[in-house]
Amino acid sequence: MAKQTIIPFGPQHPVLPEPVHLDLVLEDETVVQAIPSIGFVHRGLEKLVEKKEYTELMYVTERICGICAFGHNWGYCHAIELLMKVDVPERAEYLRTLWHELSRVHSHLLWLGLLADAFGFESLFNHCWRLRESVLDLFEKTTGGRVIFSVNKIGGVHRDISPEVLTEMATVVAGMRKEVNELINVFVNDTSVKNRLVGVGVVTKEEAEDLCAVGPTARGSGVVTDIRLTGNGVYDKIGFEPIIEEAGDCYARTLVRCRELIQSMDMVIEICETIPEGEIAVPVKGKPEGEFFARLEQPRGEAFYYVKGNGTKNLERMRVRTPTNINIPFLVKSLEGCSLADVPVIVICIDPCISCTER
Amino acid sequence: MSYVTKSPWVIHYDGSSCNGCDIEVLACLTPMYDAERFGIINTGNPKHADLFLVTGGVNEQNKNVVKQIYEQMPEPKVVVAIGICACSGGIFAECYNILGGVDQVIPVDVYVPGCAARPESIIDGIVQGLGVLAEKRAAMGSAPAAKTEE
Amino acid sequence: MYTDLNLKTIEPAELVNTARTLKGEGYRMVQICATKIPDAYELTYSFDKDHELYNYRVIVPEGTEIESITDSYFAAFVYENEMKDLFGIKINHIALDFQGNFFITNEPTPWKGKKAEEE
Numbered sequence: 001m002a003k004q005t006i007i008p009f010g011p012q013h014p015v016l017p018e019p020v021h022l023d024l025v026l027e028d029e030t031v032v033q034a035i036p037s038i039g040f041v042h043r044g045l046e047k048l049v050e051k052k053e054y055t056e057l058m059y060v061t062e063r064i065c066g067i068c069a070f071g072h073n074w075g076y077c078h079a080i081e082l083l084m085k086v087d088v089p090e091r092a093e094y095l096r097t098l099w100h101e102l103s104r105v106h107s108h109l110l111w112l113g114l115l116a117d118a119f120g121f122e123s124l125f126n127h128c129w130r131l132r133e134s135v136l137d138l139f140e141k142t143t144g145g146r147v148i149f150s151v152n153k154i155g156g157v158h159r160d161i162s163p164e165v166l167t168e169m170a171t172v173v174a175g176m177r178k179e180v181n182e183l184i185n186v187f188v189n190d191t192s193v194k195n196r197l198v199g200v201g202v203v204t205k206e207e208a209e210d211l212c213a214v215g216p217t218a219r220g221s222g223v224v225t226d227i228r229l230t231g232n233g234v235y236d237k238i239g240f241e242p243i244i245e246e247a248g249d250c251y252a253r254t255l256v257r258c259r260e261l262i263q264s265m266d267m268v269i270e271i272c273e274t275i276p277e278g279e280i281a282v283p284v285k286g287k288p289e290g291e292f293f294a295r296l297e298q299p300r301g302e303a304f305y306y307v308k309g310n311g312t313k314n315l316e317r318m319r320v321r322t323p324t325n326i327n328i329p330f331l332v333k334s335l336e337g338c339s340l341a342d343v344p345v346i347v348i349c350i351d352p353c354i355s356c357t358e359r
Numbered sequence: 360m361s362y363v364t365k366s367p368w369v370i371h372y373d374g375s376s377c378n379g380c381d382i383e384v385l386a387c388l389t390p391m392y393d394a395e396r397f398g399i400i401n402t403g404n405p406k407h408a409d410l411f412l413v414t415g416g417v418n419e420q421n422k423n424v425v426k427q428i429y430e431q432m433p434e435p436k437v438v439v440a441i442g443i444c445a446c447s448g449g450i451f452a453e454c455y456n457i458l459g460g461v462d463q464v465i466p467v468d469v470y471v472p473g474c475a476a477r478p479e480s481i482i483d484g485i486v487q488g489l490g491v492l493a494e495k496r497a498a499m500g501s502a503p504a505a506k507t508e509e
Numbered sequence: 510m511y512t513d514l515n516l517k518t519i520e521p522a523e524l525v526n527t528a529r530t531l532k533g534e535g536y537r538m539v540q541i542c543a544t545k546i547p548d549a550y551e552l553t554y555s556f557d558k559d560h561e562l563y564n565y566r567v568i569v570p571e572g573t574e575i576e577s578i579t580d581s582y583f584a585a586f587v588y589e590n591e592m593k594d595l596f597g598i599k600i601n602h603i604a605l606d607f608q609g610n611f612f613i614t615n616e617p618t619p620w621k622g623k624k625a626e627e628e
Contacts, residue, residue: 019373019421035605040421041375042612044456044619051453063450066379066475110382113389129389136386147379147475212538212584225537230560293514293555293562295539304540304555321540329584355378355415358612420612455619 004032009343020354022347026340034335036328042358049315054080054288054307057318058152064320065356066147067110070103071298072320072356073152078232079294079305080154084286090234091278092156097233098271099143099151101264105173106135107299108261109180111351112187115254118348119196127183134176138169156281170272177265184258197251201334201346204248213330215301215323216260217350220253222246227297238270250349257351287311298323300351322356366398367489370408372428374461375451376415379475380442384412387485392478399485405431410488411438412481413461416448422464429465435495437488439469442476449474516553518566521575524554527565528578531556536563538578541588543596545620550598554578569598579604597621 009022019040025033048060061076062069074096081088113128136146142161143149151158161169187193203213208221218225219242226242228235243259245252288309296303301323308317327350334346373381387394388401402408405428417425429438440461443449448459461467468491471484519527528538539555539562546568552575554565569575577600578585590611592598597618 019424037607038611040418040424041373041415042418042420042456043375043416043451044454045451047455047619048451048453060450063377063379063474066377066382069377069379126390129386130391133386133389133391146477147383209535209537210583212582225557225560227560291514293564295562302539306540306542306553308544317542317544319540319542319544321542325587326540326584328587353378355373355376358375455616 003027007340009347020347020352022335022343024335024340024343029339029341031335031338031340031343034332036332038328038354038358040358041355045359046318046320049318051314053313054309054315055154055313057315058154059150061318061320062148062150064322064359065353067107067353068103068298068300068303068356069148070099070152071296071303073149074100075294075296075298075303075305075320076307076318077152077154078296079292079307080288082294083288083290083292083307083309084154084284086155086282086284088156089279089282090276091160092280093234094271094275095157095161095280096152097235097238098161098268098275099139099149100233101267101271102135102138104264104299105261105268106132106139108257108264109135111257111299111348112183112254112261115187115345115348118344119193121193124183124186131176131179131183134172138172141165142169153281155284156279158281160280166272166275170269173265173268173272177262177269180261180265184261187254187258194251196342196345197254198249200250200342201338201349202247202249203330203334205246207333208248208330211329211333212326213301214326215298215351216256217253217301217323217327217330219243220245220256221248225302227295227302230295232294232296234271238267238274240267250345253349287313288315300324300353300356301327303356320356320359322353322359324350324353324357327352328357365409365492366400367409367485367492368400368402368407369410369412369485370402370405370428370432371412371414372425374413374415374417374421374425374445375457376442376444377475380414380445380473380481383475383478384414384441384481387478387481392482394482394485397486405429406433408432409436409492410485411436411465412441412485413438413445413467414441416444416451416457416459417461417464418456418458422458425461425464435492435499437468437492437495438465439471439484439488440467441471441481441484443472443474446470446472514564515562516564516566518568521567521569521573524565524567525576525578525581528554528581531563532581534558538582538584541585541592543592543598543620545596550592550596552592552598572599574599574601576601577603594618595620 023035062073064072109132113125116124205222289311291308294305304321306319536556542553544551552567586605594612
């Protein structure tokens, strides 16, 4: 048996945009065990409930993560709305779904770029991020922000989108779709890309279920889990079907995200065309009392929100469980038995979002 | 060779930021804003870097990482705090695990506010940082010991 | 899911067995949430099956030790270490125990009953 060596990976590492630390136990070039340590980004924002009112928390939840900012905001809103039994107008639900799916497009493009960067395909990285800028322009046009939007409020949304802008949006996204297809072609068919992804970091369906994985990570292993099926937003009205791949390797996880990218763009176009007229918000009275849970499918998987109010303007407890948090066990498992050179690709393939994880 | 202008290399570390500013820092380097046209390269090695870009505030666990990266960088060096969290702690200043802005741990030369800081202002901040870098280099004179980079 | 909390309260001693049964029936663990209540902690274990959410509540009095559910759900180590570090809840036999080094915070166990100390 070869001698065991421990190699520290992170927190500051060229492939990682965010700090996470892994102790990799190696035998020669093979990883036998990976021990994660997190906490570099831990802020303790859940405890801000004691200092901020429940309406002010909107701005805090948005800043849980700068990539799925809108989703976290929506999830928190959703939990409060369920707790206070607020009926959100239909148009607001359409608008939220629209922004959320656009966020998914930007998040997946970002991820494809990071993946390309992880296996050393710099020009592909730059192309992904170039296309992503068009989505950010749409955000800026409709909300005023590139990253943090602040358009949600409890009971609806702050801003409406005019019919002209909706039409323009559909045209832009349809144009992007063509270019994205070209990019996806590289990820799916290019030999040098396949060499890095096929058969790397395999996790079977049983293992993924056992490790409670969520999101595209789990769907790449054939697990049917997608919170969009549970009836939040307007996914039931726009004919949503989850995307599942069976192989369970990094390639399958990439395929899931590529196909979701196209699916999300189609959904955006459909929403732009079918959005009904109506109010965008209802007034909300009273203070939250009692407790409730809400779940939402983020670009990275299922996110969980828990709120507990006591009838005052400050909540008693707000809890966010983010997708990366529960995918860490999956990451540890998929690293076992891989070679050291594949570690960056496997780490990127769960689409880690550390600042979500640690809050 | 002092007449040769320098291509500034940057190193980026995410303190406890929400990712918003990190992604914007990366966006600066991609085709839309393309900071690389000014010769700015994002390096992963602190010993290659002239500018240290920090996003997010500091906490107990990462303050040593930030210090370590700073100490490994060769003189002259410039620190740019990007985003309101790196400047002062921002919305998270009241959190139990935030010590405050980056200046609690290392000296900061340029502050770039914003939540999230826009790529335009980040590039502005880096350019201001280059001014500071030139001043620092001039102040160091031609002391050969400092020229550890190639 | 959206009308009902599906919340069931169980005793701390039943926890390990409940988790084992749920695991056997194919439930996915969603999360564990701890809340500080006077003199005790309120833990909520959430499970998912076919996109339905089921919650189990355990009230753990201050100072009481509970058993880890990591032998059924390995992924629970993330939450159990978190509860240990942030709340100071004593959990035994965690499969991957970081011994209080999962989250390193300025003050130890920041969520632990502050109110009791102040009084």
